[in-house]
Amino acid sequence: MKSIALLGYGTVGSGVYEIIEKNLEDIKNKYNIDLKLNLILVSNLKKYSSHNEFNLFTNSIDVIKNASPDIVIEVMGGLHPAYEYVKYFLEHSKHVITANKDLIAEYGEELMNIAKHNNVSLMFEASVGGGIPILKPLKECLGGNNIESIAAIINGTTNFILSKMYDENMGYFEALKLAQDAGFAESDPTSDVEGLDASRKISILSSLAYSKKIDWKKIKTIGITDINLNDITNAKSKKHKIKLLAISKQNDGDVYLSVRPVFVHRSSSIGKIDNEFNGVVIDGDSVGNLMFYGKGAGKYPTASSIFGDLIAIMQNQVDNSNIKLSSDFNFIKNFPLKSKWVLRIDTNFPDETTSQILDEFSNLPITIDKSGDNKSLYITVSEFTEDELLEKIENLKNISVKVTKYFLIYE
Amino acid sequence: MKSIALLGYGTVGSGVYEIIEKNLEDIKNKYNIDLKLNLILVSNLKKYSSHNEFNLFTNSIDVIKNASPDIVIEVMGGLHPAYEYVKYFLEHSKHVITANKDLIAEYGEELMNIAKHNNVSLMFEASVGGGIPILKPLKECLGGNNIESIAAIINGTTNFILSKMYDENMGYFEALKLAQDAGFAESDPTSDVEGLDASRKISILSSLAYSKKIDWKKIKTIGITDINLNDITNAKSKKHKIKLLAISKQNDGDVYLSVRPVFVHRSSSIGKIDNEFNGVVIDGDSVGNLMFYGKGAGKYPTASSIFGDLIAIMQNQVDNSNIKLSSDFNFIKNFPLKSKWVLRIDTNFPDETTSQILDEFSNLPITIDKSGDNKSLYITVSEFTEDELLEKIENLKNISVKVTKYFLIYE
Structure with missing residues (x-):
């Protein structure tokens, strides 16, 4: 038997609940494991009083800590107390699955190391790209x-x-x-x-x-x-x-x-x-x-990724690699390749300025388009790194041409 | 130390050799494992006499069997003797990675069961979609x-x-x-x-x-x-x-x-x-x-997938699920959904036949186009299953209209 605690029961949490219930028999057949979702942490208990498994719900993290589940699925979101909870369970050798990108972006390395130290998995497929296995x-x-x-x-x-x-x-x-x-x-x-x-x-x-x-x-x-x-x-x-x-x-x-x-x-x-x-x-x-x-998001796609992580745990796929982030x-910070760019200029200027702009980007092909409402001008230039472009944009200020926005043309 | 034997050294085999050599240090750092490719099976030994690791090459499967490698990578292709070799190594509790779709399509279930019985992995990511993880x-x-x-x-x-x-x-x-x-x-x-x-x-x-x-x-x-x-x-x-x-x-x-x-x-x-x-x-x-x-193919993309399987083995990811193919x-065999189809008719026929064709597909929108060279006619019809369509095509023969080809419009 593998017991699961679910931390959070919003859109994704309820999707996880459903997908686990739906696949219990399949897991039993494939892995000879009885999965059991036996606790769900919510802040407002009353909200779930009509849920047909209301007995699973609790608003006390201590109840879940005491129950010592094998696997914890964190879908509360936010940094705190998600961080403290996840850390606690990893330190107590529980596998953790999370969809929480804020948590992983902020504390991922620390938590992965705690998981490794305790020989359990921290999995977070759902944190990037929702349902897409990536x-x-x-x-x-x-x-x-x-x-x-x-x-x-x-x-x-x-x-x-x-x-x-x-x-x-x-x-x-x-x-x-x-x-x-x-x-x-x-x-x-x-x-x-x-x-x-x-x-x-x-x-x-x-x-x-x-x-x-x-x-x-x-x-x-x-x-x-x-x-x-x-x-x-x-x-x-x-x-x-x-x-x-x-x-x-x-x-x-x-x-x-x-x-x-x-x-x-x-x-x-x-x-x-x-x-x-x-x-x-x-x-x-x-x-x-x-x-x-x-x-990349949504109840069932996200739950699908979380369930995929659960399968990896059923297969005892504990990541045994050394995590060394250099x-x-x-x-x-600035795009380093010679690229094409589109610059937006929202101010009007006299015709002679146009030739000054052309001068600034001398010897390289540029095109100038007016917007349909004549309020903006779009200049397409090529073969500059972002650093070089920013210098040009700075120079343009000297002839009173203010670039209000610029876009990389990504090829 | 994990020893590897490579069966075959064609385009994919040489790619596998290169990608293993390139990643030896990385594997050592990540998994504390010394990977060692120590035997390569080829049919024509002489061909590789100038290879800088010619000592690894052999034309004898018995040499490889006796060396008892931990992991065997089969990239010979074809059904025989690939099947016999793969079966032998699985039966002797060696992990096997193969790119051989013919082998897996034909003997996959049997080989997976042998692998499971011997608590080793049979992996074949490269057999479908080349480098694409699927x-x-x-x-x-x-x-x-x-x-x-x-x-x-x-x-x-x-x-x-x-x-x-x-x-x-x-x-x-x-x-x-x-x-x-x-x-x-x-x-x-x-x-x-x-x-x-x-x-x-x-x-x-x-x-x-x-x-x-x-x-x-x-x-x-x-x-x-x-x-x-x-x-x-x-x-x-x-x-x-x-x-x-x-x-x-x-x-x-x-x-x-x-x-x-x-x-x-x-x-x-x-x-x-x-x-x-x-x-x-x-x-x-x-x-x-x-x-x-x-x-979906090529030396390095295919080698990439094979190496991915090797990483799974480094991580001890032996599939412990029960394989029950029902x-x-x-x-x-015939497309079961009501769909649109395009029928090609290569024979000329008198104008009145056109109305007979329209009759056959009565009450449903159809379009008839002539090919540029006037040699073929294309009829687009909708809302038929393939079985229904085949009946219509049969009926058309009665008015001497022979459908030489038909295409499903896949939506």
């Missing part, structure tokens, strides 16, 4: 590769908003409201729309991919709140879309990481990931480009 | 799902040929030659172009997904050899592409399986998988639609 394939199946880059759409809310803006010419706030009504965005959408959620997830992915200690708070993170329909229209005119992309690249001792809205060609792998879907493109030196695509690397 | 995600990460369907492009050669026909208006034989010159197609391409390779792979995927005993030889398998440029042009006119799709669906006690060229919309997930790339779309009841995309299901 961490296990990355760590295990692709373990023979030197991972060179990751490019990922890993926040469904912002992808939904940007898709609506693109497909239906909807303004940002209207699209945000639609996302909230559809249940994709929370009432306080800050973490999603400012890119923080994606930042945490790319830090988890990149830490595992590169065996590097990555502090998600250091990642240059640009959200989508100041993207307007002129930007979208300009992207469309170039057969591109705007996507909130989490990017990381490893090269020698350098690791570049960012979360930023980029222009991507609409027929590229990334450009085809729309609405609430997520996609992760991984480039390994042996395997080449791989893409994993699916639903801090010995340069954390690069 | 079997482990399917078995483990998605283990909480009832898998409802799989649709996959899992033969790179045919996808390359069809892409060339579509993109460059190239005839079948010209495209085949190009595939052979590029090293994608073998000199005898039968197994690829007749769909047998894809059939074996979808049988492996489906056996694992549905826990059913699937005989790949029973799968309705239609290749791509009789697809012509008129077919391609007709697909284009409908914004579709023709793809060789391996399909399986599970519903109650029914399992439908086929490998067949289908029309798919060019902007669908499947429609975007081009050239030598593979893609597998899995639909699970909890997770929804997932897609795994990448290089035979208790209906094997459905």
